[in-house]
Amino acid sequence: MKQCFKIDEWLVIEEGFNPNENRVAESICSLGNGHMGQRANFEETYSGDSLQGSYLAGVYYPDKTRVGWWKNGYPEYFAKVLNSTNWIGINIEINGETLDLAKAEVKDFKRILNMKEAYLERSFTAVLANGNEVKVNAKRFLSSVYKEVGAIKYSITPVNFSGELKITPYLDGDIMNEDSNYDEKFWDEVKISASKDISSLVMKTKKLDFHICSAMKFNIVNNGAGISAEIETNVKEKYVSNIVTVNAAQGEEIVIYKYAANVTSRDYEKEELEQKAVEILSKAYETGFDKLFEAHKKAWEVKWKESDIVIEGDAEAQQGIRFNIFQLNQTYTGEDERLNIGPKGFTGEKYGGSTYWDTEAYCIPFYLSTSEEKVARNLLVYRYKQLEKAKENARKLGFKKGALYPMVTMNGEECHNEWEITFEEIHRNGAIAYAIYNYVNYTGDKAYLGQYGFEVLAEISRFWEERVHFAPRKGKYVMHGVTGPNEYENNVNNNWYTNRMAAWTLEYTLEVIDYLKANEPESYKKLEAKLQINAEETAKWRDIVDNMFYPVDEELGIFLQQEGYMDKEQILVSELAPADRPLNQKWSWDRILRSCFIKQADVLQGLYFLEDKFDEATIRRNFNFYEPRTVHESSLSPCVHAILASKLGMQDKAYEMYLRTSRLDLDNYNNDTEDGCHTTSMAGTWMSVVQGFGGMRVRDGKLHFNPFIPGHWTSFSFKVMFRDALLKVTAAKESIVISNESYKDLTLVVNGKEYTAKANSQLTINN
């Protein structure tokens, strides 16, 4: 663990230039606004190590599958998050020498991510080889009001000289993905418009025909007054720039304002892209940097009002949790139901795809509690819209009916190519079903079931029906050849979690049928006809629910992760030599697979989802058995353990688990933040606080809290939106204070006792 950043409650501060950690800082200080994202690359030339990254949500590339050995059923491509036109670039030449921090002497370097106001600021003094010393301050943001707009304020002051500055703002479309499977470039040039006013670049992807247009406009201010210097234009393949040469006087600040608009054919007709970009850009330019920023800042005030967590007494934890909330809010805003939450958000391009089961298992709870209902709803509708593709996916694998959602996808098609995951981690179907339950349970929006939810549930149920089979020797339904959430086991039989979630899906689907029949008979009749559901089918589902096989160990009174788990050599994580950790770097895959060690919550994930179906003693026995065997080498694991430990009163364990995720990226725990942040796991950190330490649950339409103060915190508070109410829950040693910041009274349960939090009032419950 390296502490690369200074602790501050609202800022992430990199102090001093560390080229070796540049990629990490570029990831951490990424900006995003749901529509686009930008790594914290430098505006000026940088010849050192960097992962230049500009991303546009939903614009991707189907990169031809690369495997060692083909397996029938593999997809043709892997959807890559596309690195696209570099619109931030401003080259600076000082008396003929390029400003390049890899070549200059760098002093007083600071890179600051301001999370409160969502902007990036960078300042430094550089001494060039020619002896010229300049002070630079660069500030930029991606507007959260005008989603296609990015703005940069780049100030440069000659410290020890007067001389010539050559300033070259540019757009560069000649961009590669580092992880291209066959070292191919994915972009073709469509059109370049170069002018002294607005220049633009229309690019298109070699496959799928996504078109994008970036347009830029700039002005230069010297000592508060605009400069009217000669502007040249320069056009190369996939590249356009303006060149301005100005005379800079020692001590006088030259400020370059660069505005860019980035539009895509996802939102506009291809033919009108350039015109749209110019319109949007012109408006932004007229508005000006400061006013654009004011509006942006206000929008973030609202986001923080709805989603902030405040921790008193632990600045490190405060920074950690805010960083997570910040990145989640930067990644997905819920405005576009065609989008989802990629595992690295807009902070890198590794892994590709945009949608994993992370969304349903970890992100939905976050957005449910911190955004309007439509945000989580849109994430569900996203899957509904991909139902036909999920059915095709099941057909492709040989299933006669039902839907298997993909492990990794961009447009609904599977794009992962590792048989033990692609074909076997089918538990994702369970999480997608569970998210529907979770949404309805949280919001009370039962209308969703008839409108969208039931169809998804029914097709997933059909998949489970066909995926299990009856094993006469056991007299039970079994499920063979799966990989559970614990990916350190592959191709196992009767993974408890998968079996349990399959049966749960069938049961919930039957409940929903009963609900629809009783409450929306007309709507159900239509669905029944559309889906051709009959009594034989639902009877089969009931039979599976009643006769599913669950591996258990009677002696220990626990559920078995899979059949035969107890035949494994039983060693505890505490018995492992430190040199063996992390297993995924130190051990061969063979050894990992055969060991009893668990990568991430598996049985415990199921107990978390279905908590109310199990008594506390059962949960405790399983927790006590599995937690010491879990290495948490997935960033998605500790949150579930933190929540269960909290429930079981194991406060120290809960806090220990929380610490493993909350600063995962800030402290680069897994030594891979250079590739981008672990965006989806950040929702898990939020869950640890709210569902773990806060003990928040929704039961029978009511919010429950059961908080405790972990570690050396003095208090913590979090915001929760629930059915039109906005609560601020503050847990301190002496009391729990619930501020209802809305116009709606809310009945809720704290530590098992019911209270009413009156509208616009504060409810204090003394401990």
Place this chain on the structure above:
Amino acid sequence: MKQCFKIDEWLVIEEGFNPNENRVAESICSLGNGHMGQRANFEETYSGDSLQGSYLAGVYYPDKTRVGWWKNGYPEYFAKVLNSTNWIGINIEINGETLDLAKAEVKDFKRILNMKEAYLERSFTAVLANGNEVKVNAKRFLSSVYKEVGAIKYSITPVNFSGELKITPYLDGDIMNEDSNYDEKFWDEVKISASKDISSLVMKTKKLDFHICSAMKFNIVNNGAGISAEIETNVKEKYVSNIVTVNAAQGEEIVIYKYAANVTSRDYEKEELEQKAVEILSKAYETGFDKLFEAHKKAWEVKWKESDIVIEGDAEAQQGIRFNIFQLNQTYTGEDERLNIGPKGFTGEKYGGSTYWDTEAYCIPFYLSTSEEKVARNLLVYRYKQLEKAKENARKLGFKKGALYPMVTMNGEECHNEWEITFEEIHRNGAIAYAIYNYVNYTGDKAYLGQYGFEVLAEISRFWEERVHFAPRKGKYVMHGVTGPNEYENNVNNNWYTNRMAAWTLEYTLEVIDYLKANEPESYKKLEAKLQINAEETAKWRDIVDNMFYPVDEELGIFLQQEGYMDKEQILVSELAPADRPLNQKWSWDRILRSCFIKQADVLQGLYFLEDKFDEATIRRNFNFYEPRTVHESSLSPCVHAILASKLGMQDKAYEMYLRTSRLDLDNYNNDTEDGCHTTSMAGTWMSVVQGFGGMRVRDGKLHFNPFIPGHWTSFSFKVMFRDALLKVTAAKESIVISNESYKDLTLVVNGKEYTAKANSQLTINN
């Protein structure tokens, strides 16, 4: 199934030119002599589809591993069989037009592989676009006496014109492997020597620094008299040629004799390669085509004398079995203990590697019975020499001791990269141990144990010791996470075959210790000290032997392929729709894995190896259970079923199984012969006849036979070498005739009764 070739007992005849099947014919009609191999490509220019292939045994390339997703423990490279310098090429230009069968009108095309004398002959008449008609006859062989020498006699006769022939014999080193992982070329040029007499080309591999040199010399004869025309030389990158222009008269045959020598740095110093090639080539040239061929033919007479199988009453079967024996004898001669038998021999480059467990499980029995002892012995010593690498391989995967031989290798290092195979098909270790037993049992050469065998057995035993673990719930040793010979199951627990062969290895190793202690006490003491074997270790081995877990189904009285097999949906192959076959082309991998269908003999493979440890009823129950569930989608499967069916008196089943392998390539059953022949499985076909129909076994140092006549054969005979005796066993309806063609009496057992086959005599046993 396509019958591309005419049936003939000694020839494989392609009649009529079929460009679409050209690659298949190129594979089938390949030539090889243990040192080098050559696909049946054309000498003259051919612009149609062709896999040009020249291979030199033991010269390979470590091609950087390509995977979709890396797993710890994967090797850095995959060893590719190297396609190397094209030495057969002779371009022909006729009155300015290149002879190219893809562009000419082709008449009377014949490509004939003469298996008896091991040469390739091709004849055709071609009408060129310019109207010139020529008759061509091309004959070539790779000398089985002078292993580096290839010779070509290329005759061309103008049919309807007199005119100018431009003849260009060349060496071309600018060769690629079609399956290069990253489209790289593997060869660099070292030196080209061009002269009118001998031209040569020294090439080296970009990695590993293998050097090879090909040298060529030619002469041209017109109407029986040498032609002394002007010879030009032409040198390009990686290429050298001579060019001769001759005047050809209508009806007069021009004959080009081209001789080549191909030497490698495996046999000579790099610096002397050119000189060696020139020496060898000069000698061959002096000897001349006809005498070289005579010597070659004689060597093949001996090979056939030792290994032929004669089938009366079924020419198709006769051709099939001879083709298999022929290809095996072309591939491996046992003279070079650094070599092994690649899955495609010298007939193609796909898959790469040279050594699979095929060698021990299928090829050793063939070479044991059809070659001098040293041939099989060298195959064993090959593994002995790679023992250190096998120990490194085990260390790499995390084992503290013991040796794990690689799944695929060229030099002893693992080069396969599919975790479920590379890390899990560890049963290969069992086959390697078994081959030692098999060799000693067959030859009686117990000295091999102390010299080489024991060390290998001990290190494999150590691997098994560490690979199993004690499962307290079962009170037995178990083995988790393996893939058995049936690759349609991956990562299973307690594969019966693997467990059984592991225990067998330990038991046999303990037996060998007892033998060595009693018979070679000095030698054993040294081995004990070298290997640091102690009583604790051997006691542990004994404990594992005594307490190994074997999955069984009590109800059916069968061994279970793996734990949980009976929980699978039980369907028989006969119930599968034809449209579903072959499964590996029609079903997703997911479906294949979860089905009960077996790719190749697994439990039955074990019963075959350890036949004498099981009563016939047990073998029958298992056969009757597994055979209907086996799809035989590995070419290595049917032979084992054929042998067991023969033993069980199920003659029709045995014959059915035999038919599935005997003409696999000739009839291109699997539709992939264009990539090369299935060389190693050919040994299985031989086993079907000799061990299956012939019922040959070796028990207590004696040969046993128990023959029956399958199908509509009238009789069949095979040759067997056994402990200095050479037998010809002829099974006919009325009698079994055993001719002892050696100077040694031999006691043997036929149909359970002991006989003595007197030296140089014939023993007739009436049925």
